[in-house]
């Protein structure tokens with residue numbers, strides 16, 4: 001079998017030669033061109049495993065070739081070579097359908113990594129992995145079909161993706177799916193909840209540290225970037241990143257290099273970034289909470305997940321899939337009227353809430369047959385500012401109590417409500433009293449939101465990080481802890 005063939009398009013003879021030699025040494029065949037015209041005619045004649053093009057050419061822009069190849073339907077990955085510091089060009093090329101980019105001066109180690117990644121795509125390795133991916137993503141609604149098609153397309157590129165969608169709508173699941181269908185599938189997928197890391201630990205967590213870099217650094221440790229090397233790093237709740245960390249992250253993404261705390265040199269990292277948030281990032285930029293340059297970098301391609309209430313056609317399939325996962329195939333079922341009751345509910349907590357509702361209902365159900373009375377659907381309440389008006393009216397909780405002999409619901413978590421004080425009364429121990437009040441309020445918010453920390457934090461007007469910190473301090477556990 002002949003070696004994969006690469007098309008190199010660059011008008012600088014020196015750089016073209018360097019690229020040719022590097023690729024030949026990798027055992028690949030190379031054709032090269034110095035103008036767009038030559039490249040077009042070569043591309044029409046042959047199939048390439050990768051096209052590598054400079055941006056500025058004597059007879060036009062490399063971007064034109066990117067667009068033409070994307071429209072050709074051949075599925076050939078194209079990577080662009082951008083001038084040093086012209087991050088904007090890279091973003092434009094990625095948006096136009098480029099698979100990846102590499103900045104001048106071309107670092108040969110990074111070039112090799114990129115080429116190998118492109119080859120995996122061309123060899124169909126990704127298709128083999130991706131096609132047979134054991135997908136957990138359920139749904140046949142038009143919204144889900146379009147989402148699947150977008151995921152398949154995005155999996156073939158290195159472009160940073162920003163996933164938006166309400167809490168529990170499946171943002172992390174979609175990110176995992178993109179990774180699983182990509183040429184990076186055999187490498188790690190690392191998901192980081194940016195809202196859960198204390199600010200003081202952020203740099204160490206993201207970039208790692210050398211032994212002795214600070215008090216307590218007894219061993220050298222990798223950060224998230226090193227852990228995700230070769231794979232995908234998902235930055236969940238990215239809007240919660242403090243501004244100082246945003247600067248460092250932008251640098252790491254742009255340079256594709258990170259420096260461990262205490263290290264004197266940087267190390268290259270090959271990581272695809274997927275970010276997610278349930279907040280409006282553009283709005284965060286307007287209010288100065290999020291850096292515009294980082295927003296621009298992360299938001300190259302946006303993937304919007306529909307809320308569950310906008311794809312109720314999927315409800316039966318989803319319920320089936322969730323019940324199968326919880327009890328095993330065919331062990332649980334929905335009784336008369338249950339699906340209708342679920343469909344009439346607005347699911348502010350989306351698929352996660354559906355999972356919780358079904359799990360709880362199962363605890364009440366006889367022999368796995370869930371009845372309307374086993375569902376306890378909450379009155380809808382606003383999830384975040386401004387969202388509530390889009391919700392459909394909620395169903396009142398069904399009045400039928402579970403039969404006495406039914407499986408007992410899990411015992412409620414102990415809630416030490418604070419002792420109410422009379423108007424003239426003072427607590428004998430103020431810190432203890434305040435702790436009790438705080439614990440009681442946090443527990444109530446968590447129970448109201450079925451332990452969805454993001455929603456509970458929003459209800460209480462604090463960040464998820466603050467909520468996690470308080471939960472830890474007050475020793476409040478969620479069922480999934």
Ligand SMILES: Nc1ncnc2c1ncn2[C@@H]1O[C@H](COP(=O)(O)OP(=O)(O)OP(=O)(O)O)[C@@H](O)[C@H]1O
Pocket residue numbers: 136137138139165166167168169170171172173174236278318321351352355454
């Ligand atoms: N289409 C789907 N099919 C099956 N399960 C799904 C689907 N979408 C979401 N889920 C499930 O719902 C739960 C929540 O999904 P996920 O964690 O991906 O949501 P999220 O949007 O990232 O939530 P958050 O905003 O709180 O981080 C998970 O258990 C996930 O497996």
